[in-house]
Amino acid sequence: MANKGRAEMEVGADGVALITIVNPPVNSLSIDVLLSLKDNYEQALSRDDVKAIVITGAKGKFSGGFDITAFGGVQGGKTEQPKIGYISIDLLTDTLEGARKPSVAAIDGLALGGGLEVAMACHARISTSTAQLGLPELQLGVIPGFGGTQRLPRLVGLTKGLEMILLSKPVKGEEAYKLGLVDALVPRDELVKTARFWALEVAACRKPWIRSLYKTDKLESLGDAREILKFARAQAQKQAANLQHPLVCIDVIEEGIVSGPRAGLWKEAHSFQTLLLSETCKSLIHVFFAQRATSKVPGITDLGLMPRKITKVGILGGGLMGSGIATALILSNYPVILKEVNENFLKAGIDRVKANLQSRVRKGKMTQDKCERTLSLLTGVLDYESFKDVDLAVIENVSLKQQIFADLEKCCSPSCVLATNTSTIDLNLVGEKTNSRDRIVGAHFFSPAHVMPLLEIIQTRETSPQVVVDLLDVGKKIRKTPIVVGNCTGFAVNRMFFPYTQSALLFVDYGLDVYKIDRACTKFGMPMGPFRVADLVGFGVAVATGMQYLQRFPERVYKSMLMSIMVDDKRTGEATRKGFYKYDDKRKASPDPELMKYIEKSRNMAGVTPNPELMKLPDKDIVEMVFFPVVNEACRVLDEGIAVKASDLDIASIMGMGFPPYRGGIMFWADSLGANYIFERLKAWSKMYGDFFKPCSYLTERAAKGIPLSAPANQTRARL
Numbered sequence: 001m002a003n004k005g006r007a008e009m010e011v012g013a014d015g016v017a018l019i020t021i022v023n024p025p026v027n028s029l030s031i032d033v034l035l036s037l038k039d040n041y042e043q044a045l046s047r048d049d050v051k052a053i054v055i056t057g058a059k060g061k062f063s064g065g066f067d068i069t070a071f072g073g074v075q076g077g078k079t080e081q082p083k084i085g086y087i088s089i090d091l092l093t094d095t096l097e098g099a100r101k102p103s104v105a106a107i108d109g110l111a112l113g114g115g116l117e118v119a120m121a122c123h124a125r126i127s128t129s130t131a132q133l134g135l136p137e138l139q140l141g142v143i144p145g146f147g148g149t150q151r152l153p154r155l156v157g158l159t160k161g162l163e164m165i166l167l168s169k170p171v172k173g174e175e176a177y178k179l180g181l182v183d184a185l186v187p188r189d190e191l192v193k194t195a196r197f198w199a200l201e202v203a204a205c206r207k208p209w210i211r212s213l214y215k216t217d218k219l220e221s222l223g224d225a226r227e228i229l230k231f232a233r234a235q236a237q238k239q240a241a242n243l244q245h246p247l248v249c250i251d252v253i254e255e256g257i258v259s260g261p262r263a264g265l266w267k268e269a270h271s272f273q274t275l276l277l278s279e280t281c282k283s284l285i286h287v288f289f290a291q292r293a294t295s296k297v298p299g300i301t302d303l304g305l306m307p308r309k310i311t312k313v314g315i316l317g318g319g320l321m322g323s324g325i326a327t328a329l330i331l332s333n334y335p336v337i338l339k340e341v342n343e344n345f346l347k348a349g350i351d352r353v354k355a356n357l358q359s360r361v362r363k364g365k366m367t368q369d370k371c372e373r374t375l376s377l378l379t380g381v382l383d384y385e386s387f388k389d390v391d392l393a394v395i396e397n398v399s400l401k402q403q404i405f406a407d408l409e410k411c412c413s414p415s416c417v418l419a420t421n422t423s424t425i426d427l428n429l430v431g432e433k434t435n436s437r438d439r440i441v442g443a444h445f446f447s448p449a450h451v452m453p454l455l456e457i458i459q460t461r462e463t464s465p466q467v468v469v470d471l472l473d474v475g476k477k478i479r480k481t482p483i484v485v486g487n488c489t490g491f492a493v494n495r496m497f498f499p500y501t502q503s504a505l506l507f508v509d510y511g512l513d514v515y516k517i518d519r520a521c522t523k524f525g526m527p528m529g530p531f532r533v534a535d536l537v538g539f540g541v542a543v544a545t546g547m548q549y550l551q552r553f554p555e556r557v558y559k560s561m562l563m564s565i566m567v568d569d570k571r572t573g574e575a576t577r578k579g580f581y582k583y584d585d586k587r588k589a590s591p592d593p594e595l596m597k598y599i600e601k602s603r604n605m606a607g608v609t610p611n612p613e614l615m616k617l618p619d620k621d622i623v624e625m626v627f628f629p630v631v632n633e634a635c636r637v638l639d640e641g642i643a644v645k646a647s648d649l650d651i652a653s654i655m656g657m658g659f660p661p662y663r664g665g666i667m668f669w670a671d672s673l674g675a676n677y678i679f680e681r682l683k684a685w686s687k688m689y690g691d692f693f694k695p696c697s698y699l700t701e702r703a704a705k706g707i708p709l710s711a712p713a714n715q716t717r718a719r720l
């Protein structure tokens, strides 16, 4: 097999060996790179003409960390791994940090995970101000495994070290310098030169020769350290009660503080190995690659098309979504023209954008000055005059979309992409009165649009691949994760979301408690249960969406009357302070005993007698009852070719519905339980509760053949 990357060494006349990590695109540390690093080191240490060593990464990136592609091989038992502790102790600690010749890391671009750990094993670090330094391993379900749990707290202090590791939060060079993580900041073109000089100065004992593993000046006293660790444990459990690895990480850090850094290194190495094989790690690695795979769309991104440059965006409608989209765009430096129908609406739209930016200023995410510069990218207009030179026009939920598209066709340049933000509307209808159907595309943002990370890009049969490529590029620039889907009622995310609420409503009619369902879902890892979400979104939207589904899929909609009954009583969710929960002045939700009267009415209307046995169900069953219909619908979405691949639905469920990422997304989770198990349960429920649960043909077939739900189907009738 071809080598996966290498480290290259060049010895200069100054006596410095420059070792460069070369493994595009992010110079990840594959086993090949690490072994080659070791070879180079041994050579540098044995050569008389080498006085000091500088490590850097090729093409302006130090290293993106351990090679994540190798995780899968290890988990599947296919890749042989070096023995435990070989990299972190033998190589980085004993060979590199313990060497008789000093090493300096020259950091530009990124030093993440194992990359930063290599740098921390060096005796000094020089960085550019824009470099990103961090230990994001927890995001992947593991802990730093090359000494990071020991060295980072010793370099930046325990509190900051814990924050960076537990939140997987990198810092920029500037902050790293203030924290003492790097020793000097220099411009990019002076980086290697300064590092060489620094390394020679260390060798000549004119600059400190620091082994970070044994630094203690930044560490708190044992008593204080224990308090800090106790607080960190409580926080970690509060944030994600189902996750073990943050707690393991804190234990490993504690071991180093209590029993010394070498004991800490050993505990780290063993824990890393165990966590690597955990379900959480497997799920999170899957999510890492699935997220990157969403922008690889067969038949679109493999045609060699380059995204066209979008220099200006026009937005029609400055309501909640329009203003959110405008905010997202100007935050990424796109000039935006916002059109409204009258002065009042326009002012309200611009004020919303201002409020969105001000909220960032208040949270310390943006300076007032930057806020004003960003806002200057927004222009409000009342006519189409300035639309002549826009490259992308986004239409918010305005009535008369057809007319608007016909108008736009006349005003905009013939190459302008015409995008509509919609959650349900049929795109074919929207473009009916134009000759521009090839440049009409859906851009479904999730509210609040400047915060939520997902962007559904909806393609009709006529949308050109170029237009999709253009929108994928804009999506990436405004830091959204895009998924490309076909045109249908609800597209991918809402198609999956609908059965989630439906199933919950059905089981309330049959005797389950609203709050018990919500609790089971949040314990499973959802940020909110289906009823709390309905309160947040407002019943108006939920009831209207329900009607659309009823029209489109009458055979599998459960007609619960509960929400309509509550709407009749002006009880429509959080906005009215009363929904499934009641809300106090601070919008804190609490269960409302009054709810029972609506539930009883709903049960009467449905003609069902509640079954008290349902209240005895364990949380696991409730979760399955709520989510298996979602799996069933996800299977239909795949089968119909609305989504191209199962992993896109994993990302859609995580980013659009809040499905816990550490379960890998809806399809990945379903496969962990097995198609047959899901099929059997749905079949049993469909006998008891009706066709809402009836397993679809895709699920039935895969269950019968024992094929995983996410395995690609050769014969998928792609609608894209």
Ligand SMILES: C[C@H](O)CC(=O)SCCNC(=O)CCNC(=O)[C@H](O)C(C)(C)COP(=O)(O)OP(=O)(O)OC[C@H]1O[C@@H](n2cnc3c(N)ncnc32)[C@H](O)[C@@H]1OP(=O)(O)O
Pocket: 025, 026, 028, 029, 064, 065, 066, 067, 068, 069, 110, 112, 113, 114, 115, 117, 136, 137, 140, 143, 144, 145, 146, 148, 289, 292, 293
């Ligand atoms: C023992 C150690 O402690 C354990 C570890 O080090 S675990 C690894 C820790 N490192 C990380 O978690 C960093 C993960 N990577 C990232 O966050 C981001 O990729 C990044 C910030 C490095 C770059 O982001 P960005 O420029 O947006 O590019 P992005 O699309 O994400 O990545 C570019 C490519 O590099 C790949 N890549 C990124 N990091 C990688 C890694 N550590 N290993 C292998 N491949 C990696 C991506 O899969 C992608 O491949 P593709 O082009 O085939 O899809």
